[in-house]
Amino acid sequence: MLFAYKAVTKSGVEQDGVIDAPNQDLAISSLQRRDLVLVSIHPFDNDTSFFGNIKLFRRVKSAEIVILSRQIATLFEAKVSVLSTFRLLAEESENPLLKDALTQVTDDIKAGAPISGALARHKIIFSDFYTSMVKSGEESGHLSETFNYLADYLDRSYAQSTKAKNALIYPAFVIASFLVVAVIMVTFVIPKLSVIIKETGQELPIYTKIVLWLSDFASAYGLFILLLLAGLSVFALRYVRTEDGKLSLDRFKLSIPYVGDLFRKLYLSRIADNLNTMITSGIPMVRALEVSADVVGNQVYRSIMMRSAEGVKGGNNTSDVLSNYPEIPKIMVQMIRVGEESGKIGFVLGTMAKFYSREVDGQIDNLVSLIEPALIVVLGVGVAVLLTSVLVPIYNLASGF
Numbered sequence: 001m002l003f004a005y006k007a008v009t010k011s012g013v014e015q016d017g018v019i020d021a022p023n024q025d026l027a028i029s030s031l032q033r034r035d036l037v038l039v040s041i042h043p044f045d046n047d048t049s050f051f052g053n054i055k056l057f058r059r060v061k062s063a064e065i066v067i068l069s070r071q072i073a074t075l076f077e078a079k080v081s082v083l084s085t086f087r088l089l090a091e092e093s094e095n096p097l098l099k100d101a102l103t104q105v106t107d108d109i110k111a112g113a114p115i116s117g118a119l120a121r122h123k124i125i126f127s128d129f130y131t132s133m134v135k136s137g138e139e140s141g142h143l144s145e146t147f148n149y150l151a152d153y154l155d156r157s158y159a160q161s162t163k164a165k166n167a168l169i170y171p172a173f174v175i176a177s178f179l180v181v182a183v184i185m186v187t188f189v190i191p192k193l194s195v196i197i198k199e200t201g202q203e204l205p206i207y208t209k210i211v212l213w214l215s216d217f218a219s220a221y222g223l224f225i226l227l228l229l230a231g232l233s234v235f236a237l238r239y240v241r242t243e244d245g246k247l248s249l250d251r252f253k254l255s256i257p258y259v260g261d262l263f264r265k266l267y268l269s270r271i272a273d274n275l276n277t278m279i280t281s282g283i284p285m286v287r288a289l290e291v292s293a294d295v296v297g298n299q300v301y302r303s304i305m306m307r308s309a310e311g312v313k314g315g316n317n318t319s320d321v322l323s324n325y326p327e328i329p330k331i332m333v334q335m336i337r338v339g340e341e342s343g344k345i346g347f348v349l350g351t352m353a354k355f356y357s358r359e360v361d362g363q364i365d366n367l368v369s370l371i372e373p374a375l376i377v378v379l380g381v382g383v384a385v386l387l388t389s390v391l392v393p394i395y396n397l398a399s400g401f
Contacts (some may be wrong), residue, residue: 007036073147136281190215211389247299269356278347329383
C-alpha cells in the first residue's frame with residue numbers, strides 16, 4: 001500500500017515523497033529508521049492533488065526497471081557492496097516512487113532482509129517474476145548474472161510491447177482525426193448547407209439523403225448520443241476491470257482475424273521467453289509456470305499456465321500437460337517434449353521465444369504496411385462521400401441558372 005508523507009530531516013530540510021508498506025504503522029517505522037521526523041502521512045491513493053489523481057504520475061515505467069537492473073548488475077560486477085549499490089541508486093533516481101522504494105529496500109537490507117525479500121515488499125514496482133529471479137540468484141550466488149538476465153528479458157519484452165503499441169498509434173490518430181472532422185461537418189457544416197439544398201426542391205441522390213438524415217439526426221439527438229456513449233464507455237471500463245470482463249476481452253482479442261493471431265504469437269513468445277529465463281536461472285518448472293501466469297498479460301493463457309502448473313505438480317511432463325490446450329500450438333508442445341527428453345529445455349524455450357518474437361515483428365511490419373494504404377482508401381472514400389453528397393446538389397442547382 002502506498003502512503004504519501006511529509007517529513008523533516010535532522011538538519012531541518014523538508015522532505016516529501018511516497019512510501020510502499022503493508023500498513024501505516026510499518027510505513028512510519030520505516031521512515032523513522034531513516035532519521036526523519038514525520039509531519040504528516042496518509043494513503044497515497046487518497047491524495048486530492050491534481051497530480052496525485054493521475055495514474056501516469058505515480059508509476060514506474062518498464063524502461064526504468066530495465067535501466068535499474070543494468071545498473072545493479074554493473075555495480076555488483078564492480079564489487080560494490082549491496083548496501084552501497086541500492087543507496088547510490090536511490091540517491092540518483094529521479095522517479096519519486098522508485099526513489100522511495102529503493103531507499104526502503106536499502107533500509108530493509110541493512111536490517112538483515114535478503115534482497116529478494118526487500119524487493120518483494122514493493123509489488124507495484126517489482127513483479128513476482130522479478131523477485132523470484134533475484135531469489136534464485138541469491139541462492140546460486142550469481143546475482144550480477146541474474147540482474148543481467150532480468151535486464152535482457154525486460155528489455156526484449158519492453159521493446160516488443162512498445163513496437164506493438166507504436167504500430168497502433170498512427171492508424172488510431174488518423175481514424176480519430178477523421179471522426180472529429182466528420183462529426184464537425186455532419187453537426188455544424190452540413191445542416192447550414194442542407195437548408196439551401198432542400199429549398200431547391202430537386203430530387204436528391206440516395207447518398208445525399210442519407211448524409212442529410214444523419215446530419216438532422218446528429219443535430220437533434222447529438223447530446224443524447226454523447227451521453228449514451230459516455231455511459232457505455234464507463235460501463236465498459238468497469239466491466240473489463242472485473243475477472244469476467246478481463247476474460248471476455250482477452251478472448252475477443254484472440255478471436256479477431258489476423259490481429260488475434262498476432263496477439264497469440266505475442267503471448268506465446270512471452271511465455272517461452274519467461275520460462276527460458278527462469279529455468280536457466282535454476283527456478284523449478286512449477287514455479288516458472290505459476291510466475292508466467294502472472295506476467296503473460298492474458299487471462300486465457302494465464303488460466304492455461306495455472307492449470308499446467310497444477311498438472312506438473314501432480315507428476316506430469318510439461319509437454320503432456322500443455323498438449324491438452326488448443327491455444328498452445330503442437331509445434332511448441334513437440335519442441336518442449338524434445339527439450340525434456342534431451343535435458344535442454346531452456347535452450348529449446350529460448351529458441352521458441354526467438355522464433356515467435358520474429359513472427360510477431362514480421363506480422364507487425366506487415367500490418368503497418370497494410371494499414372497505411374487501407375486507411376488512405378477508406379478515408380478517401382469517406383471524404384468523397386461527404387463532399388459529393390453536398391456539392392453535387394449545389395452544382396446541379398448552379399447549372400440550372
